[in-house]
Amino acid sequence: xxxxxxxxxxxxxxxxxxxxxxxxxxxxxxxxxxxxxxxxxxxxxxxxxxxxxxxxxxxxxxxxxxxxxxxxxxxxxxxxxxxxxxxxxxxxxxxxxxxxxxxxxxxxxxxxxxxxxxxxxxxxxxxxxxxxxxxxxxxxxxxxxxxxxxxxxxxxxxxxxxxxxxxxxxxxxxxxxxxxxxxxxxxxxxxxxxxxxxxxxxxxxxxxxxxxxxxxxxxxxxxxxxxxxxxxxxxxxx
Amino acid sequence: xxxxxxxxxxxxxxxxxxxxxxxxxxxxxxxxxxxxxxxxxxxxxxxxxxxxxxxxxxxxxxxxxxxxxxxxxxxxxxxxxxxxxxxxxxxxxxxxxxxxxxxxxxxxxxxxxxxxxxxxxxxxxxxxxxxxxxxxxxxxxxxxxxxxxxxxxxxxxxxxxxxxxxxxxxxxxxxxxxxxxxxxxxxxxxxxxxxxxxxxxxxxxxxxxxxxxxxxxxxxxxxxxxxxxxxxxxxxxxxxxxxxxxxxxxxxxxx
Numbered sequence: 001x002x003x004x005x006x007x008x009x010x011x012x013x014x015x016x017x018x019x020x021x022x023x024x025x026x027x028x029x030x031x032x033x034x035x036x037x038x039x040x041x042x043x044x045x046x047x048x049x050x051x052x053x054x055x056x057x058x059x060x061x062x063x064x065x066x067x068x069x070x071x072x073x074x075x076x077x078x079x080x081x082x083x084x085x086x087x088x089x090x091x092x093x094x095x096x097x098x099x100x101x102x103x104x105x106x107x108x109x110x111x112x113x114x115x116x117x118x119x120x121x122x123x124x125x126x127x128x129x130x131x132x133x134x135x136x137x138x139x140x141x142x143x144x145x146x147x148x149x150x151x152x153x154x155x156x157x158x159x160x161x162x163x164x165x166x167x168x169x170x171x172x173x174x175x176x177x178x179x180x181x182x183x184x185x186x187x188x189x190x191x192x193x194x195x196x197x198x199x200x201x202x203x204x205x206x207x208x209x210x211x212x213x214x215x216x217x218x219x220x221x222x223x224x225x226x227x228x229x230x231x232x233x234x235x236x237x238x
Numbered sequence: 239x240x241x242x243x244x245x246x247x248x249x250x251x252x253x254x255x256x257x258x259x260x261x262x263x264x265x266x267x268x269x270x271x272x273x274x275x276x277x278x279x280x281x282x283x284x285x286x287x288x289x290x291x292x293x294x295x296x297x298x299x300x301x302x303x304x305x306x307x308x309x310x311x312x313x314x315x316x317x318x319x320x321x322x323x324x325x326x327x328x329x330x331x332x333x334x335x336x337x338x339x340x341x342x343x344x345x346x347x348x349x350x351x352x353x354x355x356x357x358x359x360x361x362x363x364x365x366x367x368x369x370x371x372x373x374x375x376x377x378x379x380x381x382x383x384x385x386x387x388x389x390x391x392x393x394x395x396x397x398x399x400x401x402x403x404x405x406x407x408x409x410x411x412x413x414x415x416x417x418x419x420x421x422x423x424x425x426x427x428x429x430x431x432x433x434x435x436x437x438x439x440x441x442x443x444x445x446x447x448x449x450x451x452x453x454x455x456x457x458x459x460x461x462x463x464x465x466x467x468x469x470x471x472x473x474x475x476x477x478x479x480x481x482x483x484x485x486x487x488x489x490x491x492x493x
Contacts, residue, residue, distance in 0.1 A: 052387060070391045082382040086489040087406040099402075100394045130490025148392070 002063030002151045003028045003184060004049065009058035010209075011044060018044050020209035022058070026201070031178060031185045033195035033216075036205035037238055042188045043156055045205065049186060050076050050154050062152050072097050075145035076154040079161060081137045084129040090140055091116060091125040097148040115143040119173060135166035139173070146177065155187040159194070168224065171197055175220075192233045197222045204236060212237075271457040280461035289446065289465060296442040297469075299355065300420075300427050303362030307419060310363065311370045315378060316400065328371070336368040340426040344433055358430045365426035366419035373418060377411020378404065410486050417478055421470075428466070 006024040010017070018041035026032050034042050047053040048060060051070045060067045062074060070076070075097070077083070084093050092099070094115050095108035103111075116122045119139040129137060138158050145153055159167045171194060178185055189195050195202055202214040214236070222229055253273060259265070260272045267275070283289035318325035340361045351357040381404060389403045405412070431444025443462060450459040486492040 050391070052390070070387070070393070072392045074391075076387070076391055078384050078387070080382075080384040082384040083388050085385065085388075085403070085406070086491050087409070087485070096388075097392050100392050100398075128489055 003030070004062045004152055004186075005060070007059050007061070009048070009055050009060060011041070011048065011053075011056055017209035019205065019211055022211060024203065024213065026184060026186065028184055029182050031187065031198055031200045032203060033199035033201070034186065034188045034203045034205065035190065035192060035195050035236070035238065037207075038190065040205045040207060042190075042205060045203075046076070046154050046156050046186060046188050049152070050074055052076075072100070072148045073151040074154060075148045075150050076156060077138070077141045077145050077158045079157040081129070081134060081161075083141050084137055086129050088128075089125065090121065090127050090129065090132070093129065093140055094143045094147060096144055111147055112143075115147045116140075118146065118177065119143045133166075135162050135170060138162065138170060142170075142174065142177070146181070150183060153183050153185045155185065157188050157190065160190070167194070174198070192236060193224050193229070196229050196233050197224050202236070204238065206238070268454065269456055271460065275457040276460045276464070279455065279457035280464060283458060283461055289461065292441055292443050292446040293465060293469075296427060296431065296444070299358055299442065300362060300423050303359050303423050303427070304366060304416075304419060306359065307363045307366035307370060307423075308416065310367060311374060311415070314371060315374055318375070319378065319400075319404075329375075332368050332371055335364070336372065338364075340365040340422075341429045341433075344430065353434045358427065358434060361426050361430045362423045365422040369422060370415035370419045373411050373415030374408065375411075377408035377415075380411075381407045410491050413478075413482065413486060417474070420473060420478075424470070424473075 004024075004026045006022045009022040010020050012018060034045055036042050044053060048055055049062070049067065051067045051074065054068075067074075085096070088096070091109060091112040095103075095112040098108045098111060113122055113125060116125055119142055121136060121139050121143065124132065124136065129140070132140070141158065159170050162170065174185075175198065177183070185198075187195075187198060196216065196218065199216045202216055204212045204214065206212070216232070218229060218232055257273050260267070260270060264270075271279075280289070314328060318328050343361065343364060347357045347360055351360060385403065385407060389399055394402060427442070428444040428447075431442035432448045434445075443466060447459060447462045450456070450462060482492065
């Protein structure tokens with residue numbers, strides 16, 4: 001678990017400025033949600049932090065170290081269901097980060113079952129991804145990130161394709177894991193209610209490279225339909 | 239099960255029509271033998287071993303040729319993925335060599351490599367390699383970006399990336415390349431054997447067919463054709479089907 005920093009980061013695509021001079025400090029154990037209209041650069045923000053894209057000027061550090069490339073300490077949970085490998089059973093998908101570092105099969109299996117238990121899928125360990133529903137696939141992706149023992153967990157609209165019920169269940173699951181494991185999470189969403197429910201901090205990305213940071217001190221547990229939460233959402237200017 | 243029954247009925251109907259034509263006596267039994275005679279010829283050559291021997295010879299050659307092509311294909315694909323110049327060269331070579339029928343190369347192969355097994359293998363590899371590469375390259379080019387990023391994220395590179403991510407990810411293309419390759423190889427082999435067998439007496443099912451024609455053993459000729467058909471059904475319907483069930487169907491990756 002580590003914090004992260006954006007120091008005077010600028011990113012452009014051609015003439016379009018995605019963000020200009022972004023300063024941001026994420027404390028260890030914080031839960032940053034990133035919102036903004038589509039095309040405003042939410043994914044770009046996360047891809048920079050993950051090391052999938054490079055900054056033009058300024059620098060990004062995680063736990064004091066500059067980010068230069070993707071690393072397993074910063075696992076990304078994608079929105080796309082293609083993030084699971086269709087030829088591996090659920091438990092081998094979950095244990096994939098361990099396989100890469102050369103941990104043997106029986107130990108991988110034990111760790112994977114532990115992680116699958118945490119996301120409520122130990123019954124489905126032998127299934128293949130195509131036999132799972134969308135919500136179950138995202139649970140597997142979460143278990144896989146969990147097994148990588150993240151310094152920083154990156155989530156790119158992971159619940160974006162799910163129905164309301166499944167989404168709220170997964171939000172609760174993510175929150176309980178976050179509290180238990182004391183993860184630092186950066187979570188992208190286009191759903192303000194989701195952001196209000198999950199975050200400790202909110203980054204609002206706006207057009208022309210502008211951005212606003214907002215604290216979220218609503219008391220937990222947060223009822224997604226309470227008047228308090230609704231009022232908080234109404235204050236947000238996208 | 240129902241489809242199997244329909245197939246059985248269709249085959250039976252074909253046999254009845256065949257036998258019906260034979261009984262009308264329109265064609266001489268020298269060129270249109272009865273089912274019974276064909277069956278006797280088949281049984282005779284199977285028991286005496288002539289057909290079995292030729293069958294084994296042909297299968298060995300085609301399997302050798304297929305394996306050689308797949309190994310070559312894997313090496314080429316690996317090189318092409320590492321060096322873009324090599325990839326451009328191979329793409330050019332495919333576009334030139336792919337449309338060239340293997341049999342058209344026979345005279346040249348005879349001139350250069352003689353008429354031994356090496357020449358037959360050359361023709362098989364030529365027939366298999368290009369369509370296999372087209373299909374395999376296509377699958378490698380279409381590997382989902384998210385999967386590649388997950389592989390980057392968990393820091394898996396080099397040969398492990400190839401074996402754990404890229405090869406299984408492109409397996410549907412690999413398999414369909416193998417299927418096309420197999421049918422091409424089988425055709426190429428039979429034609430090559432007819433021509434080489436006639437000049438060198440090296441054998442194989444193609445050579446068996448050729449001999450039957452020369453000695454006017456029409457029933458034997460049909461027996462050879464039946465064997466070729468049965469092999470086709472066994473490989474496509476049983477071997478490849480089995481492989482698909484264990485891989486792309488189990489993984490939900492079939493297209």
